Amino acid sequence: MHSETFHLPVDTPHDVLLSLIDRLNADDRFHGILVQLPLPAQIDEATAIERIAPAKDVDGLHPVSQGKMLQGEPTYLPCTPSGVQQVLLRSGYDPAGQHVVIVGRSNIVGKPLAALLMQRSIGGNATVTVCHTRTRNLSDITRQADILVAAMGVPGAITADMVRDGAVVIDVGINRVDDRLVGDVDFDAVAAKSEAITPVPGGIGPMTIAMLLSNTLDAARRYSSK
Amino acid sequence: MHSETFHLPVDTPHDVLLSLIDRLNADDRFHGILVQLPLPAQIDEATAIERIAPAKDVDGLHPVSQGKMLQGEPTYLPCTPSGVQQVLLRSGYDPAGQHVVIVGRSNIVGKPLAALLMQRSIGGNATVTVCHTRTRNLSDITRQADILVAAMGVPGAITADMVRDGAVVIDVGINRVDDRLVGDVDFDAVAAKSEAITPVPGGIGPMTIAMLLSNTLDAARRYSSK
Numbered sequence A, B: 001m002h003s004e005t006f007h008l009p010v011d012t013p014h015d016v017l018l019s020l021i022d023r024l025n026a027d028d029r030f031h032g033i034l035v036q037l038p039l040p041a042q043i044d045e046a047t048a049i050e051r052i053a054p055a056k057d058v059d060g061l062h063p064v065s066q067g068k069m070l071q072g073e074p075t076y077l078p079c080t081p082s083g084v085q086q087v088l089l090r091s092g093y094d095p096a097g098q099h100v101v102i103v104g105r106s107n108i109v110g111k112p113l114a115a116l117l118m119q120r121s122i123g124g125n126a127t128v129t130v131c132h133t134r135t136r137n138l139s140d141i142t143r144q145a146d147i148l149v150a151a152m153g154v155p156g157a158i159t160a161d162m163v164r165d166g167a168v169v170i171d172v173g174i175n176r177v178d179d180r181l182v183g184d185v186d187f188d189a190v191a192a193k194s195e196a197i198t199p200v201p202g203g204i205g206p207m208t209i210a211m212l213l214s215n216t217l218d219a220a221r222r223y224s225s226k
Helices: A012-024 A045-051 A065-068 A079-090 A110-117 A138-142 A189-193 A204-224 B014-026 B045-051 B063-071 B079-088 B108-119 B139-140 B187-191 B204-224
Strands: A099-103 A129-130 A147-152 A168-171 A173-175 A179-184 B099-103 B126-129 B147-150 B168-173 B175-177 B181-182
Touching: A012 A045, A065 A110, A065 B108, A079 A110, A079 A204, A079 B063, A079 B126, A099 A110, A099 A138, A099 B147, A110 A129, A110 B014, A110 B063, A110 B139, A168 A189, B063 B108, B063 B168, B079 B108, B079 B168, B079 B204, B099 B139, B108 B126, B126 B139, B168 B187
Parallel strands: A099 A129, A099 A147, A147 A168, B099 B126, B099 B147, B147 B168
Antiparallel strands: A129 B126, A173 A179, B175 B181
């Protein structure tokens, strides 16, 4: 798999980024395009993402991809949610029938992950609750989770008292604290009472990259079979 | 507001329906197009809906509309979920901070309603749980609801023991039983213990139609200001 990175200066004008996306959309040497987020203030993120041809949206963040996912239609799945789903399935923790509590409602993790895990499909069929900054009695809800997903971006915010014994804990947070990367979960204390837990770094991060490669491979195969 | 209904025979071929949609997409006398669901077996529903120009998708069911809604971007909101949100807001039951439990995960109600109510926006900010046929201990979860939404299409399935005292109950079900229309909620028993409840017929049904008209008005205004 050949890959090219286009490093643009931080003050790149909006139309220059859009022109680059147009050029890559039209270039059949590229089967997938990922716009690295977040973008500087002069760029409208939604406009940039929407400019990607849906057939090359291997990051799964185009509205068409997200809409199809919500409707249970085949599409590129967003990489982090898809990575969470795969790590559960491949570790023997099928979410079907489980109560999954997701803390955080970002566009790249919380909301699409909720949509994915409630589908009537393999890796879906979970009862899903989404919590966030406006949730009252957060720990009453997190303690009900068979599978708890932390995706709020607050270091160590999920403490042991918020997790029931034997829960499966997925930590999507990646926070830089001093010179270390830490997750949203107070790892040692929560690991002591959970059935399984993903570390940070080395947990969902590599899964996200794996799903991006998988989507890109799918895109290349689809292109070749056209 | 002028409206035309195109009644097609039940055995209409797929390409005939798609051609009609293409024609209406291109006809600037029409600002909105709604394909009445469900469709007969020879028609692929997703393909038909995707054929509607997103600018005329006043039913809010095109993947682009659904994806933008999930991402919190401005778009046409699907009519039934949007009607549920408006009836809550306009009756003084702002879902912000409330635990909303939705029973049912259809493409036209449960999934988009969950996406809508969890947004960081007016009428959103709810803690949202989606339950369905695969949910274990359903009544343990429904009894936690500040706002309970029944959208499974099973007459009288939500009984009084599943509802906490003082809950707000929204009944989206419309089921024909003998010659009557009934909802998914056992109305009399649940009404006796709830703070507020929507009837069937006469509750969410008319709200759905109102939101369709509102979306169509928006579409016409957007067209006129182009």
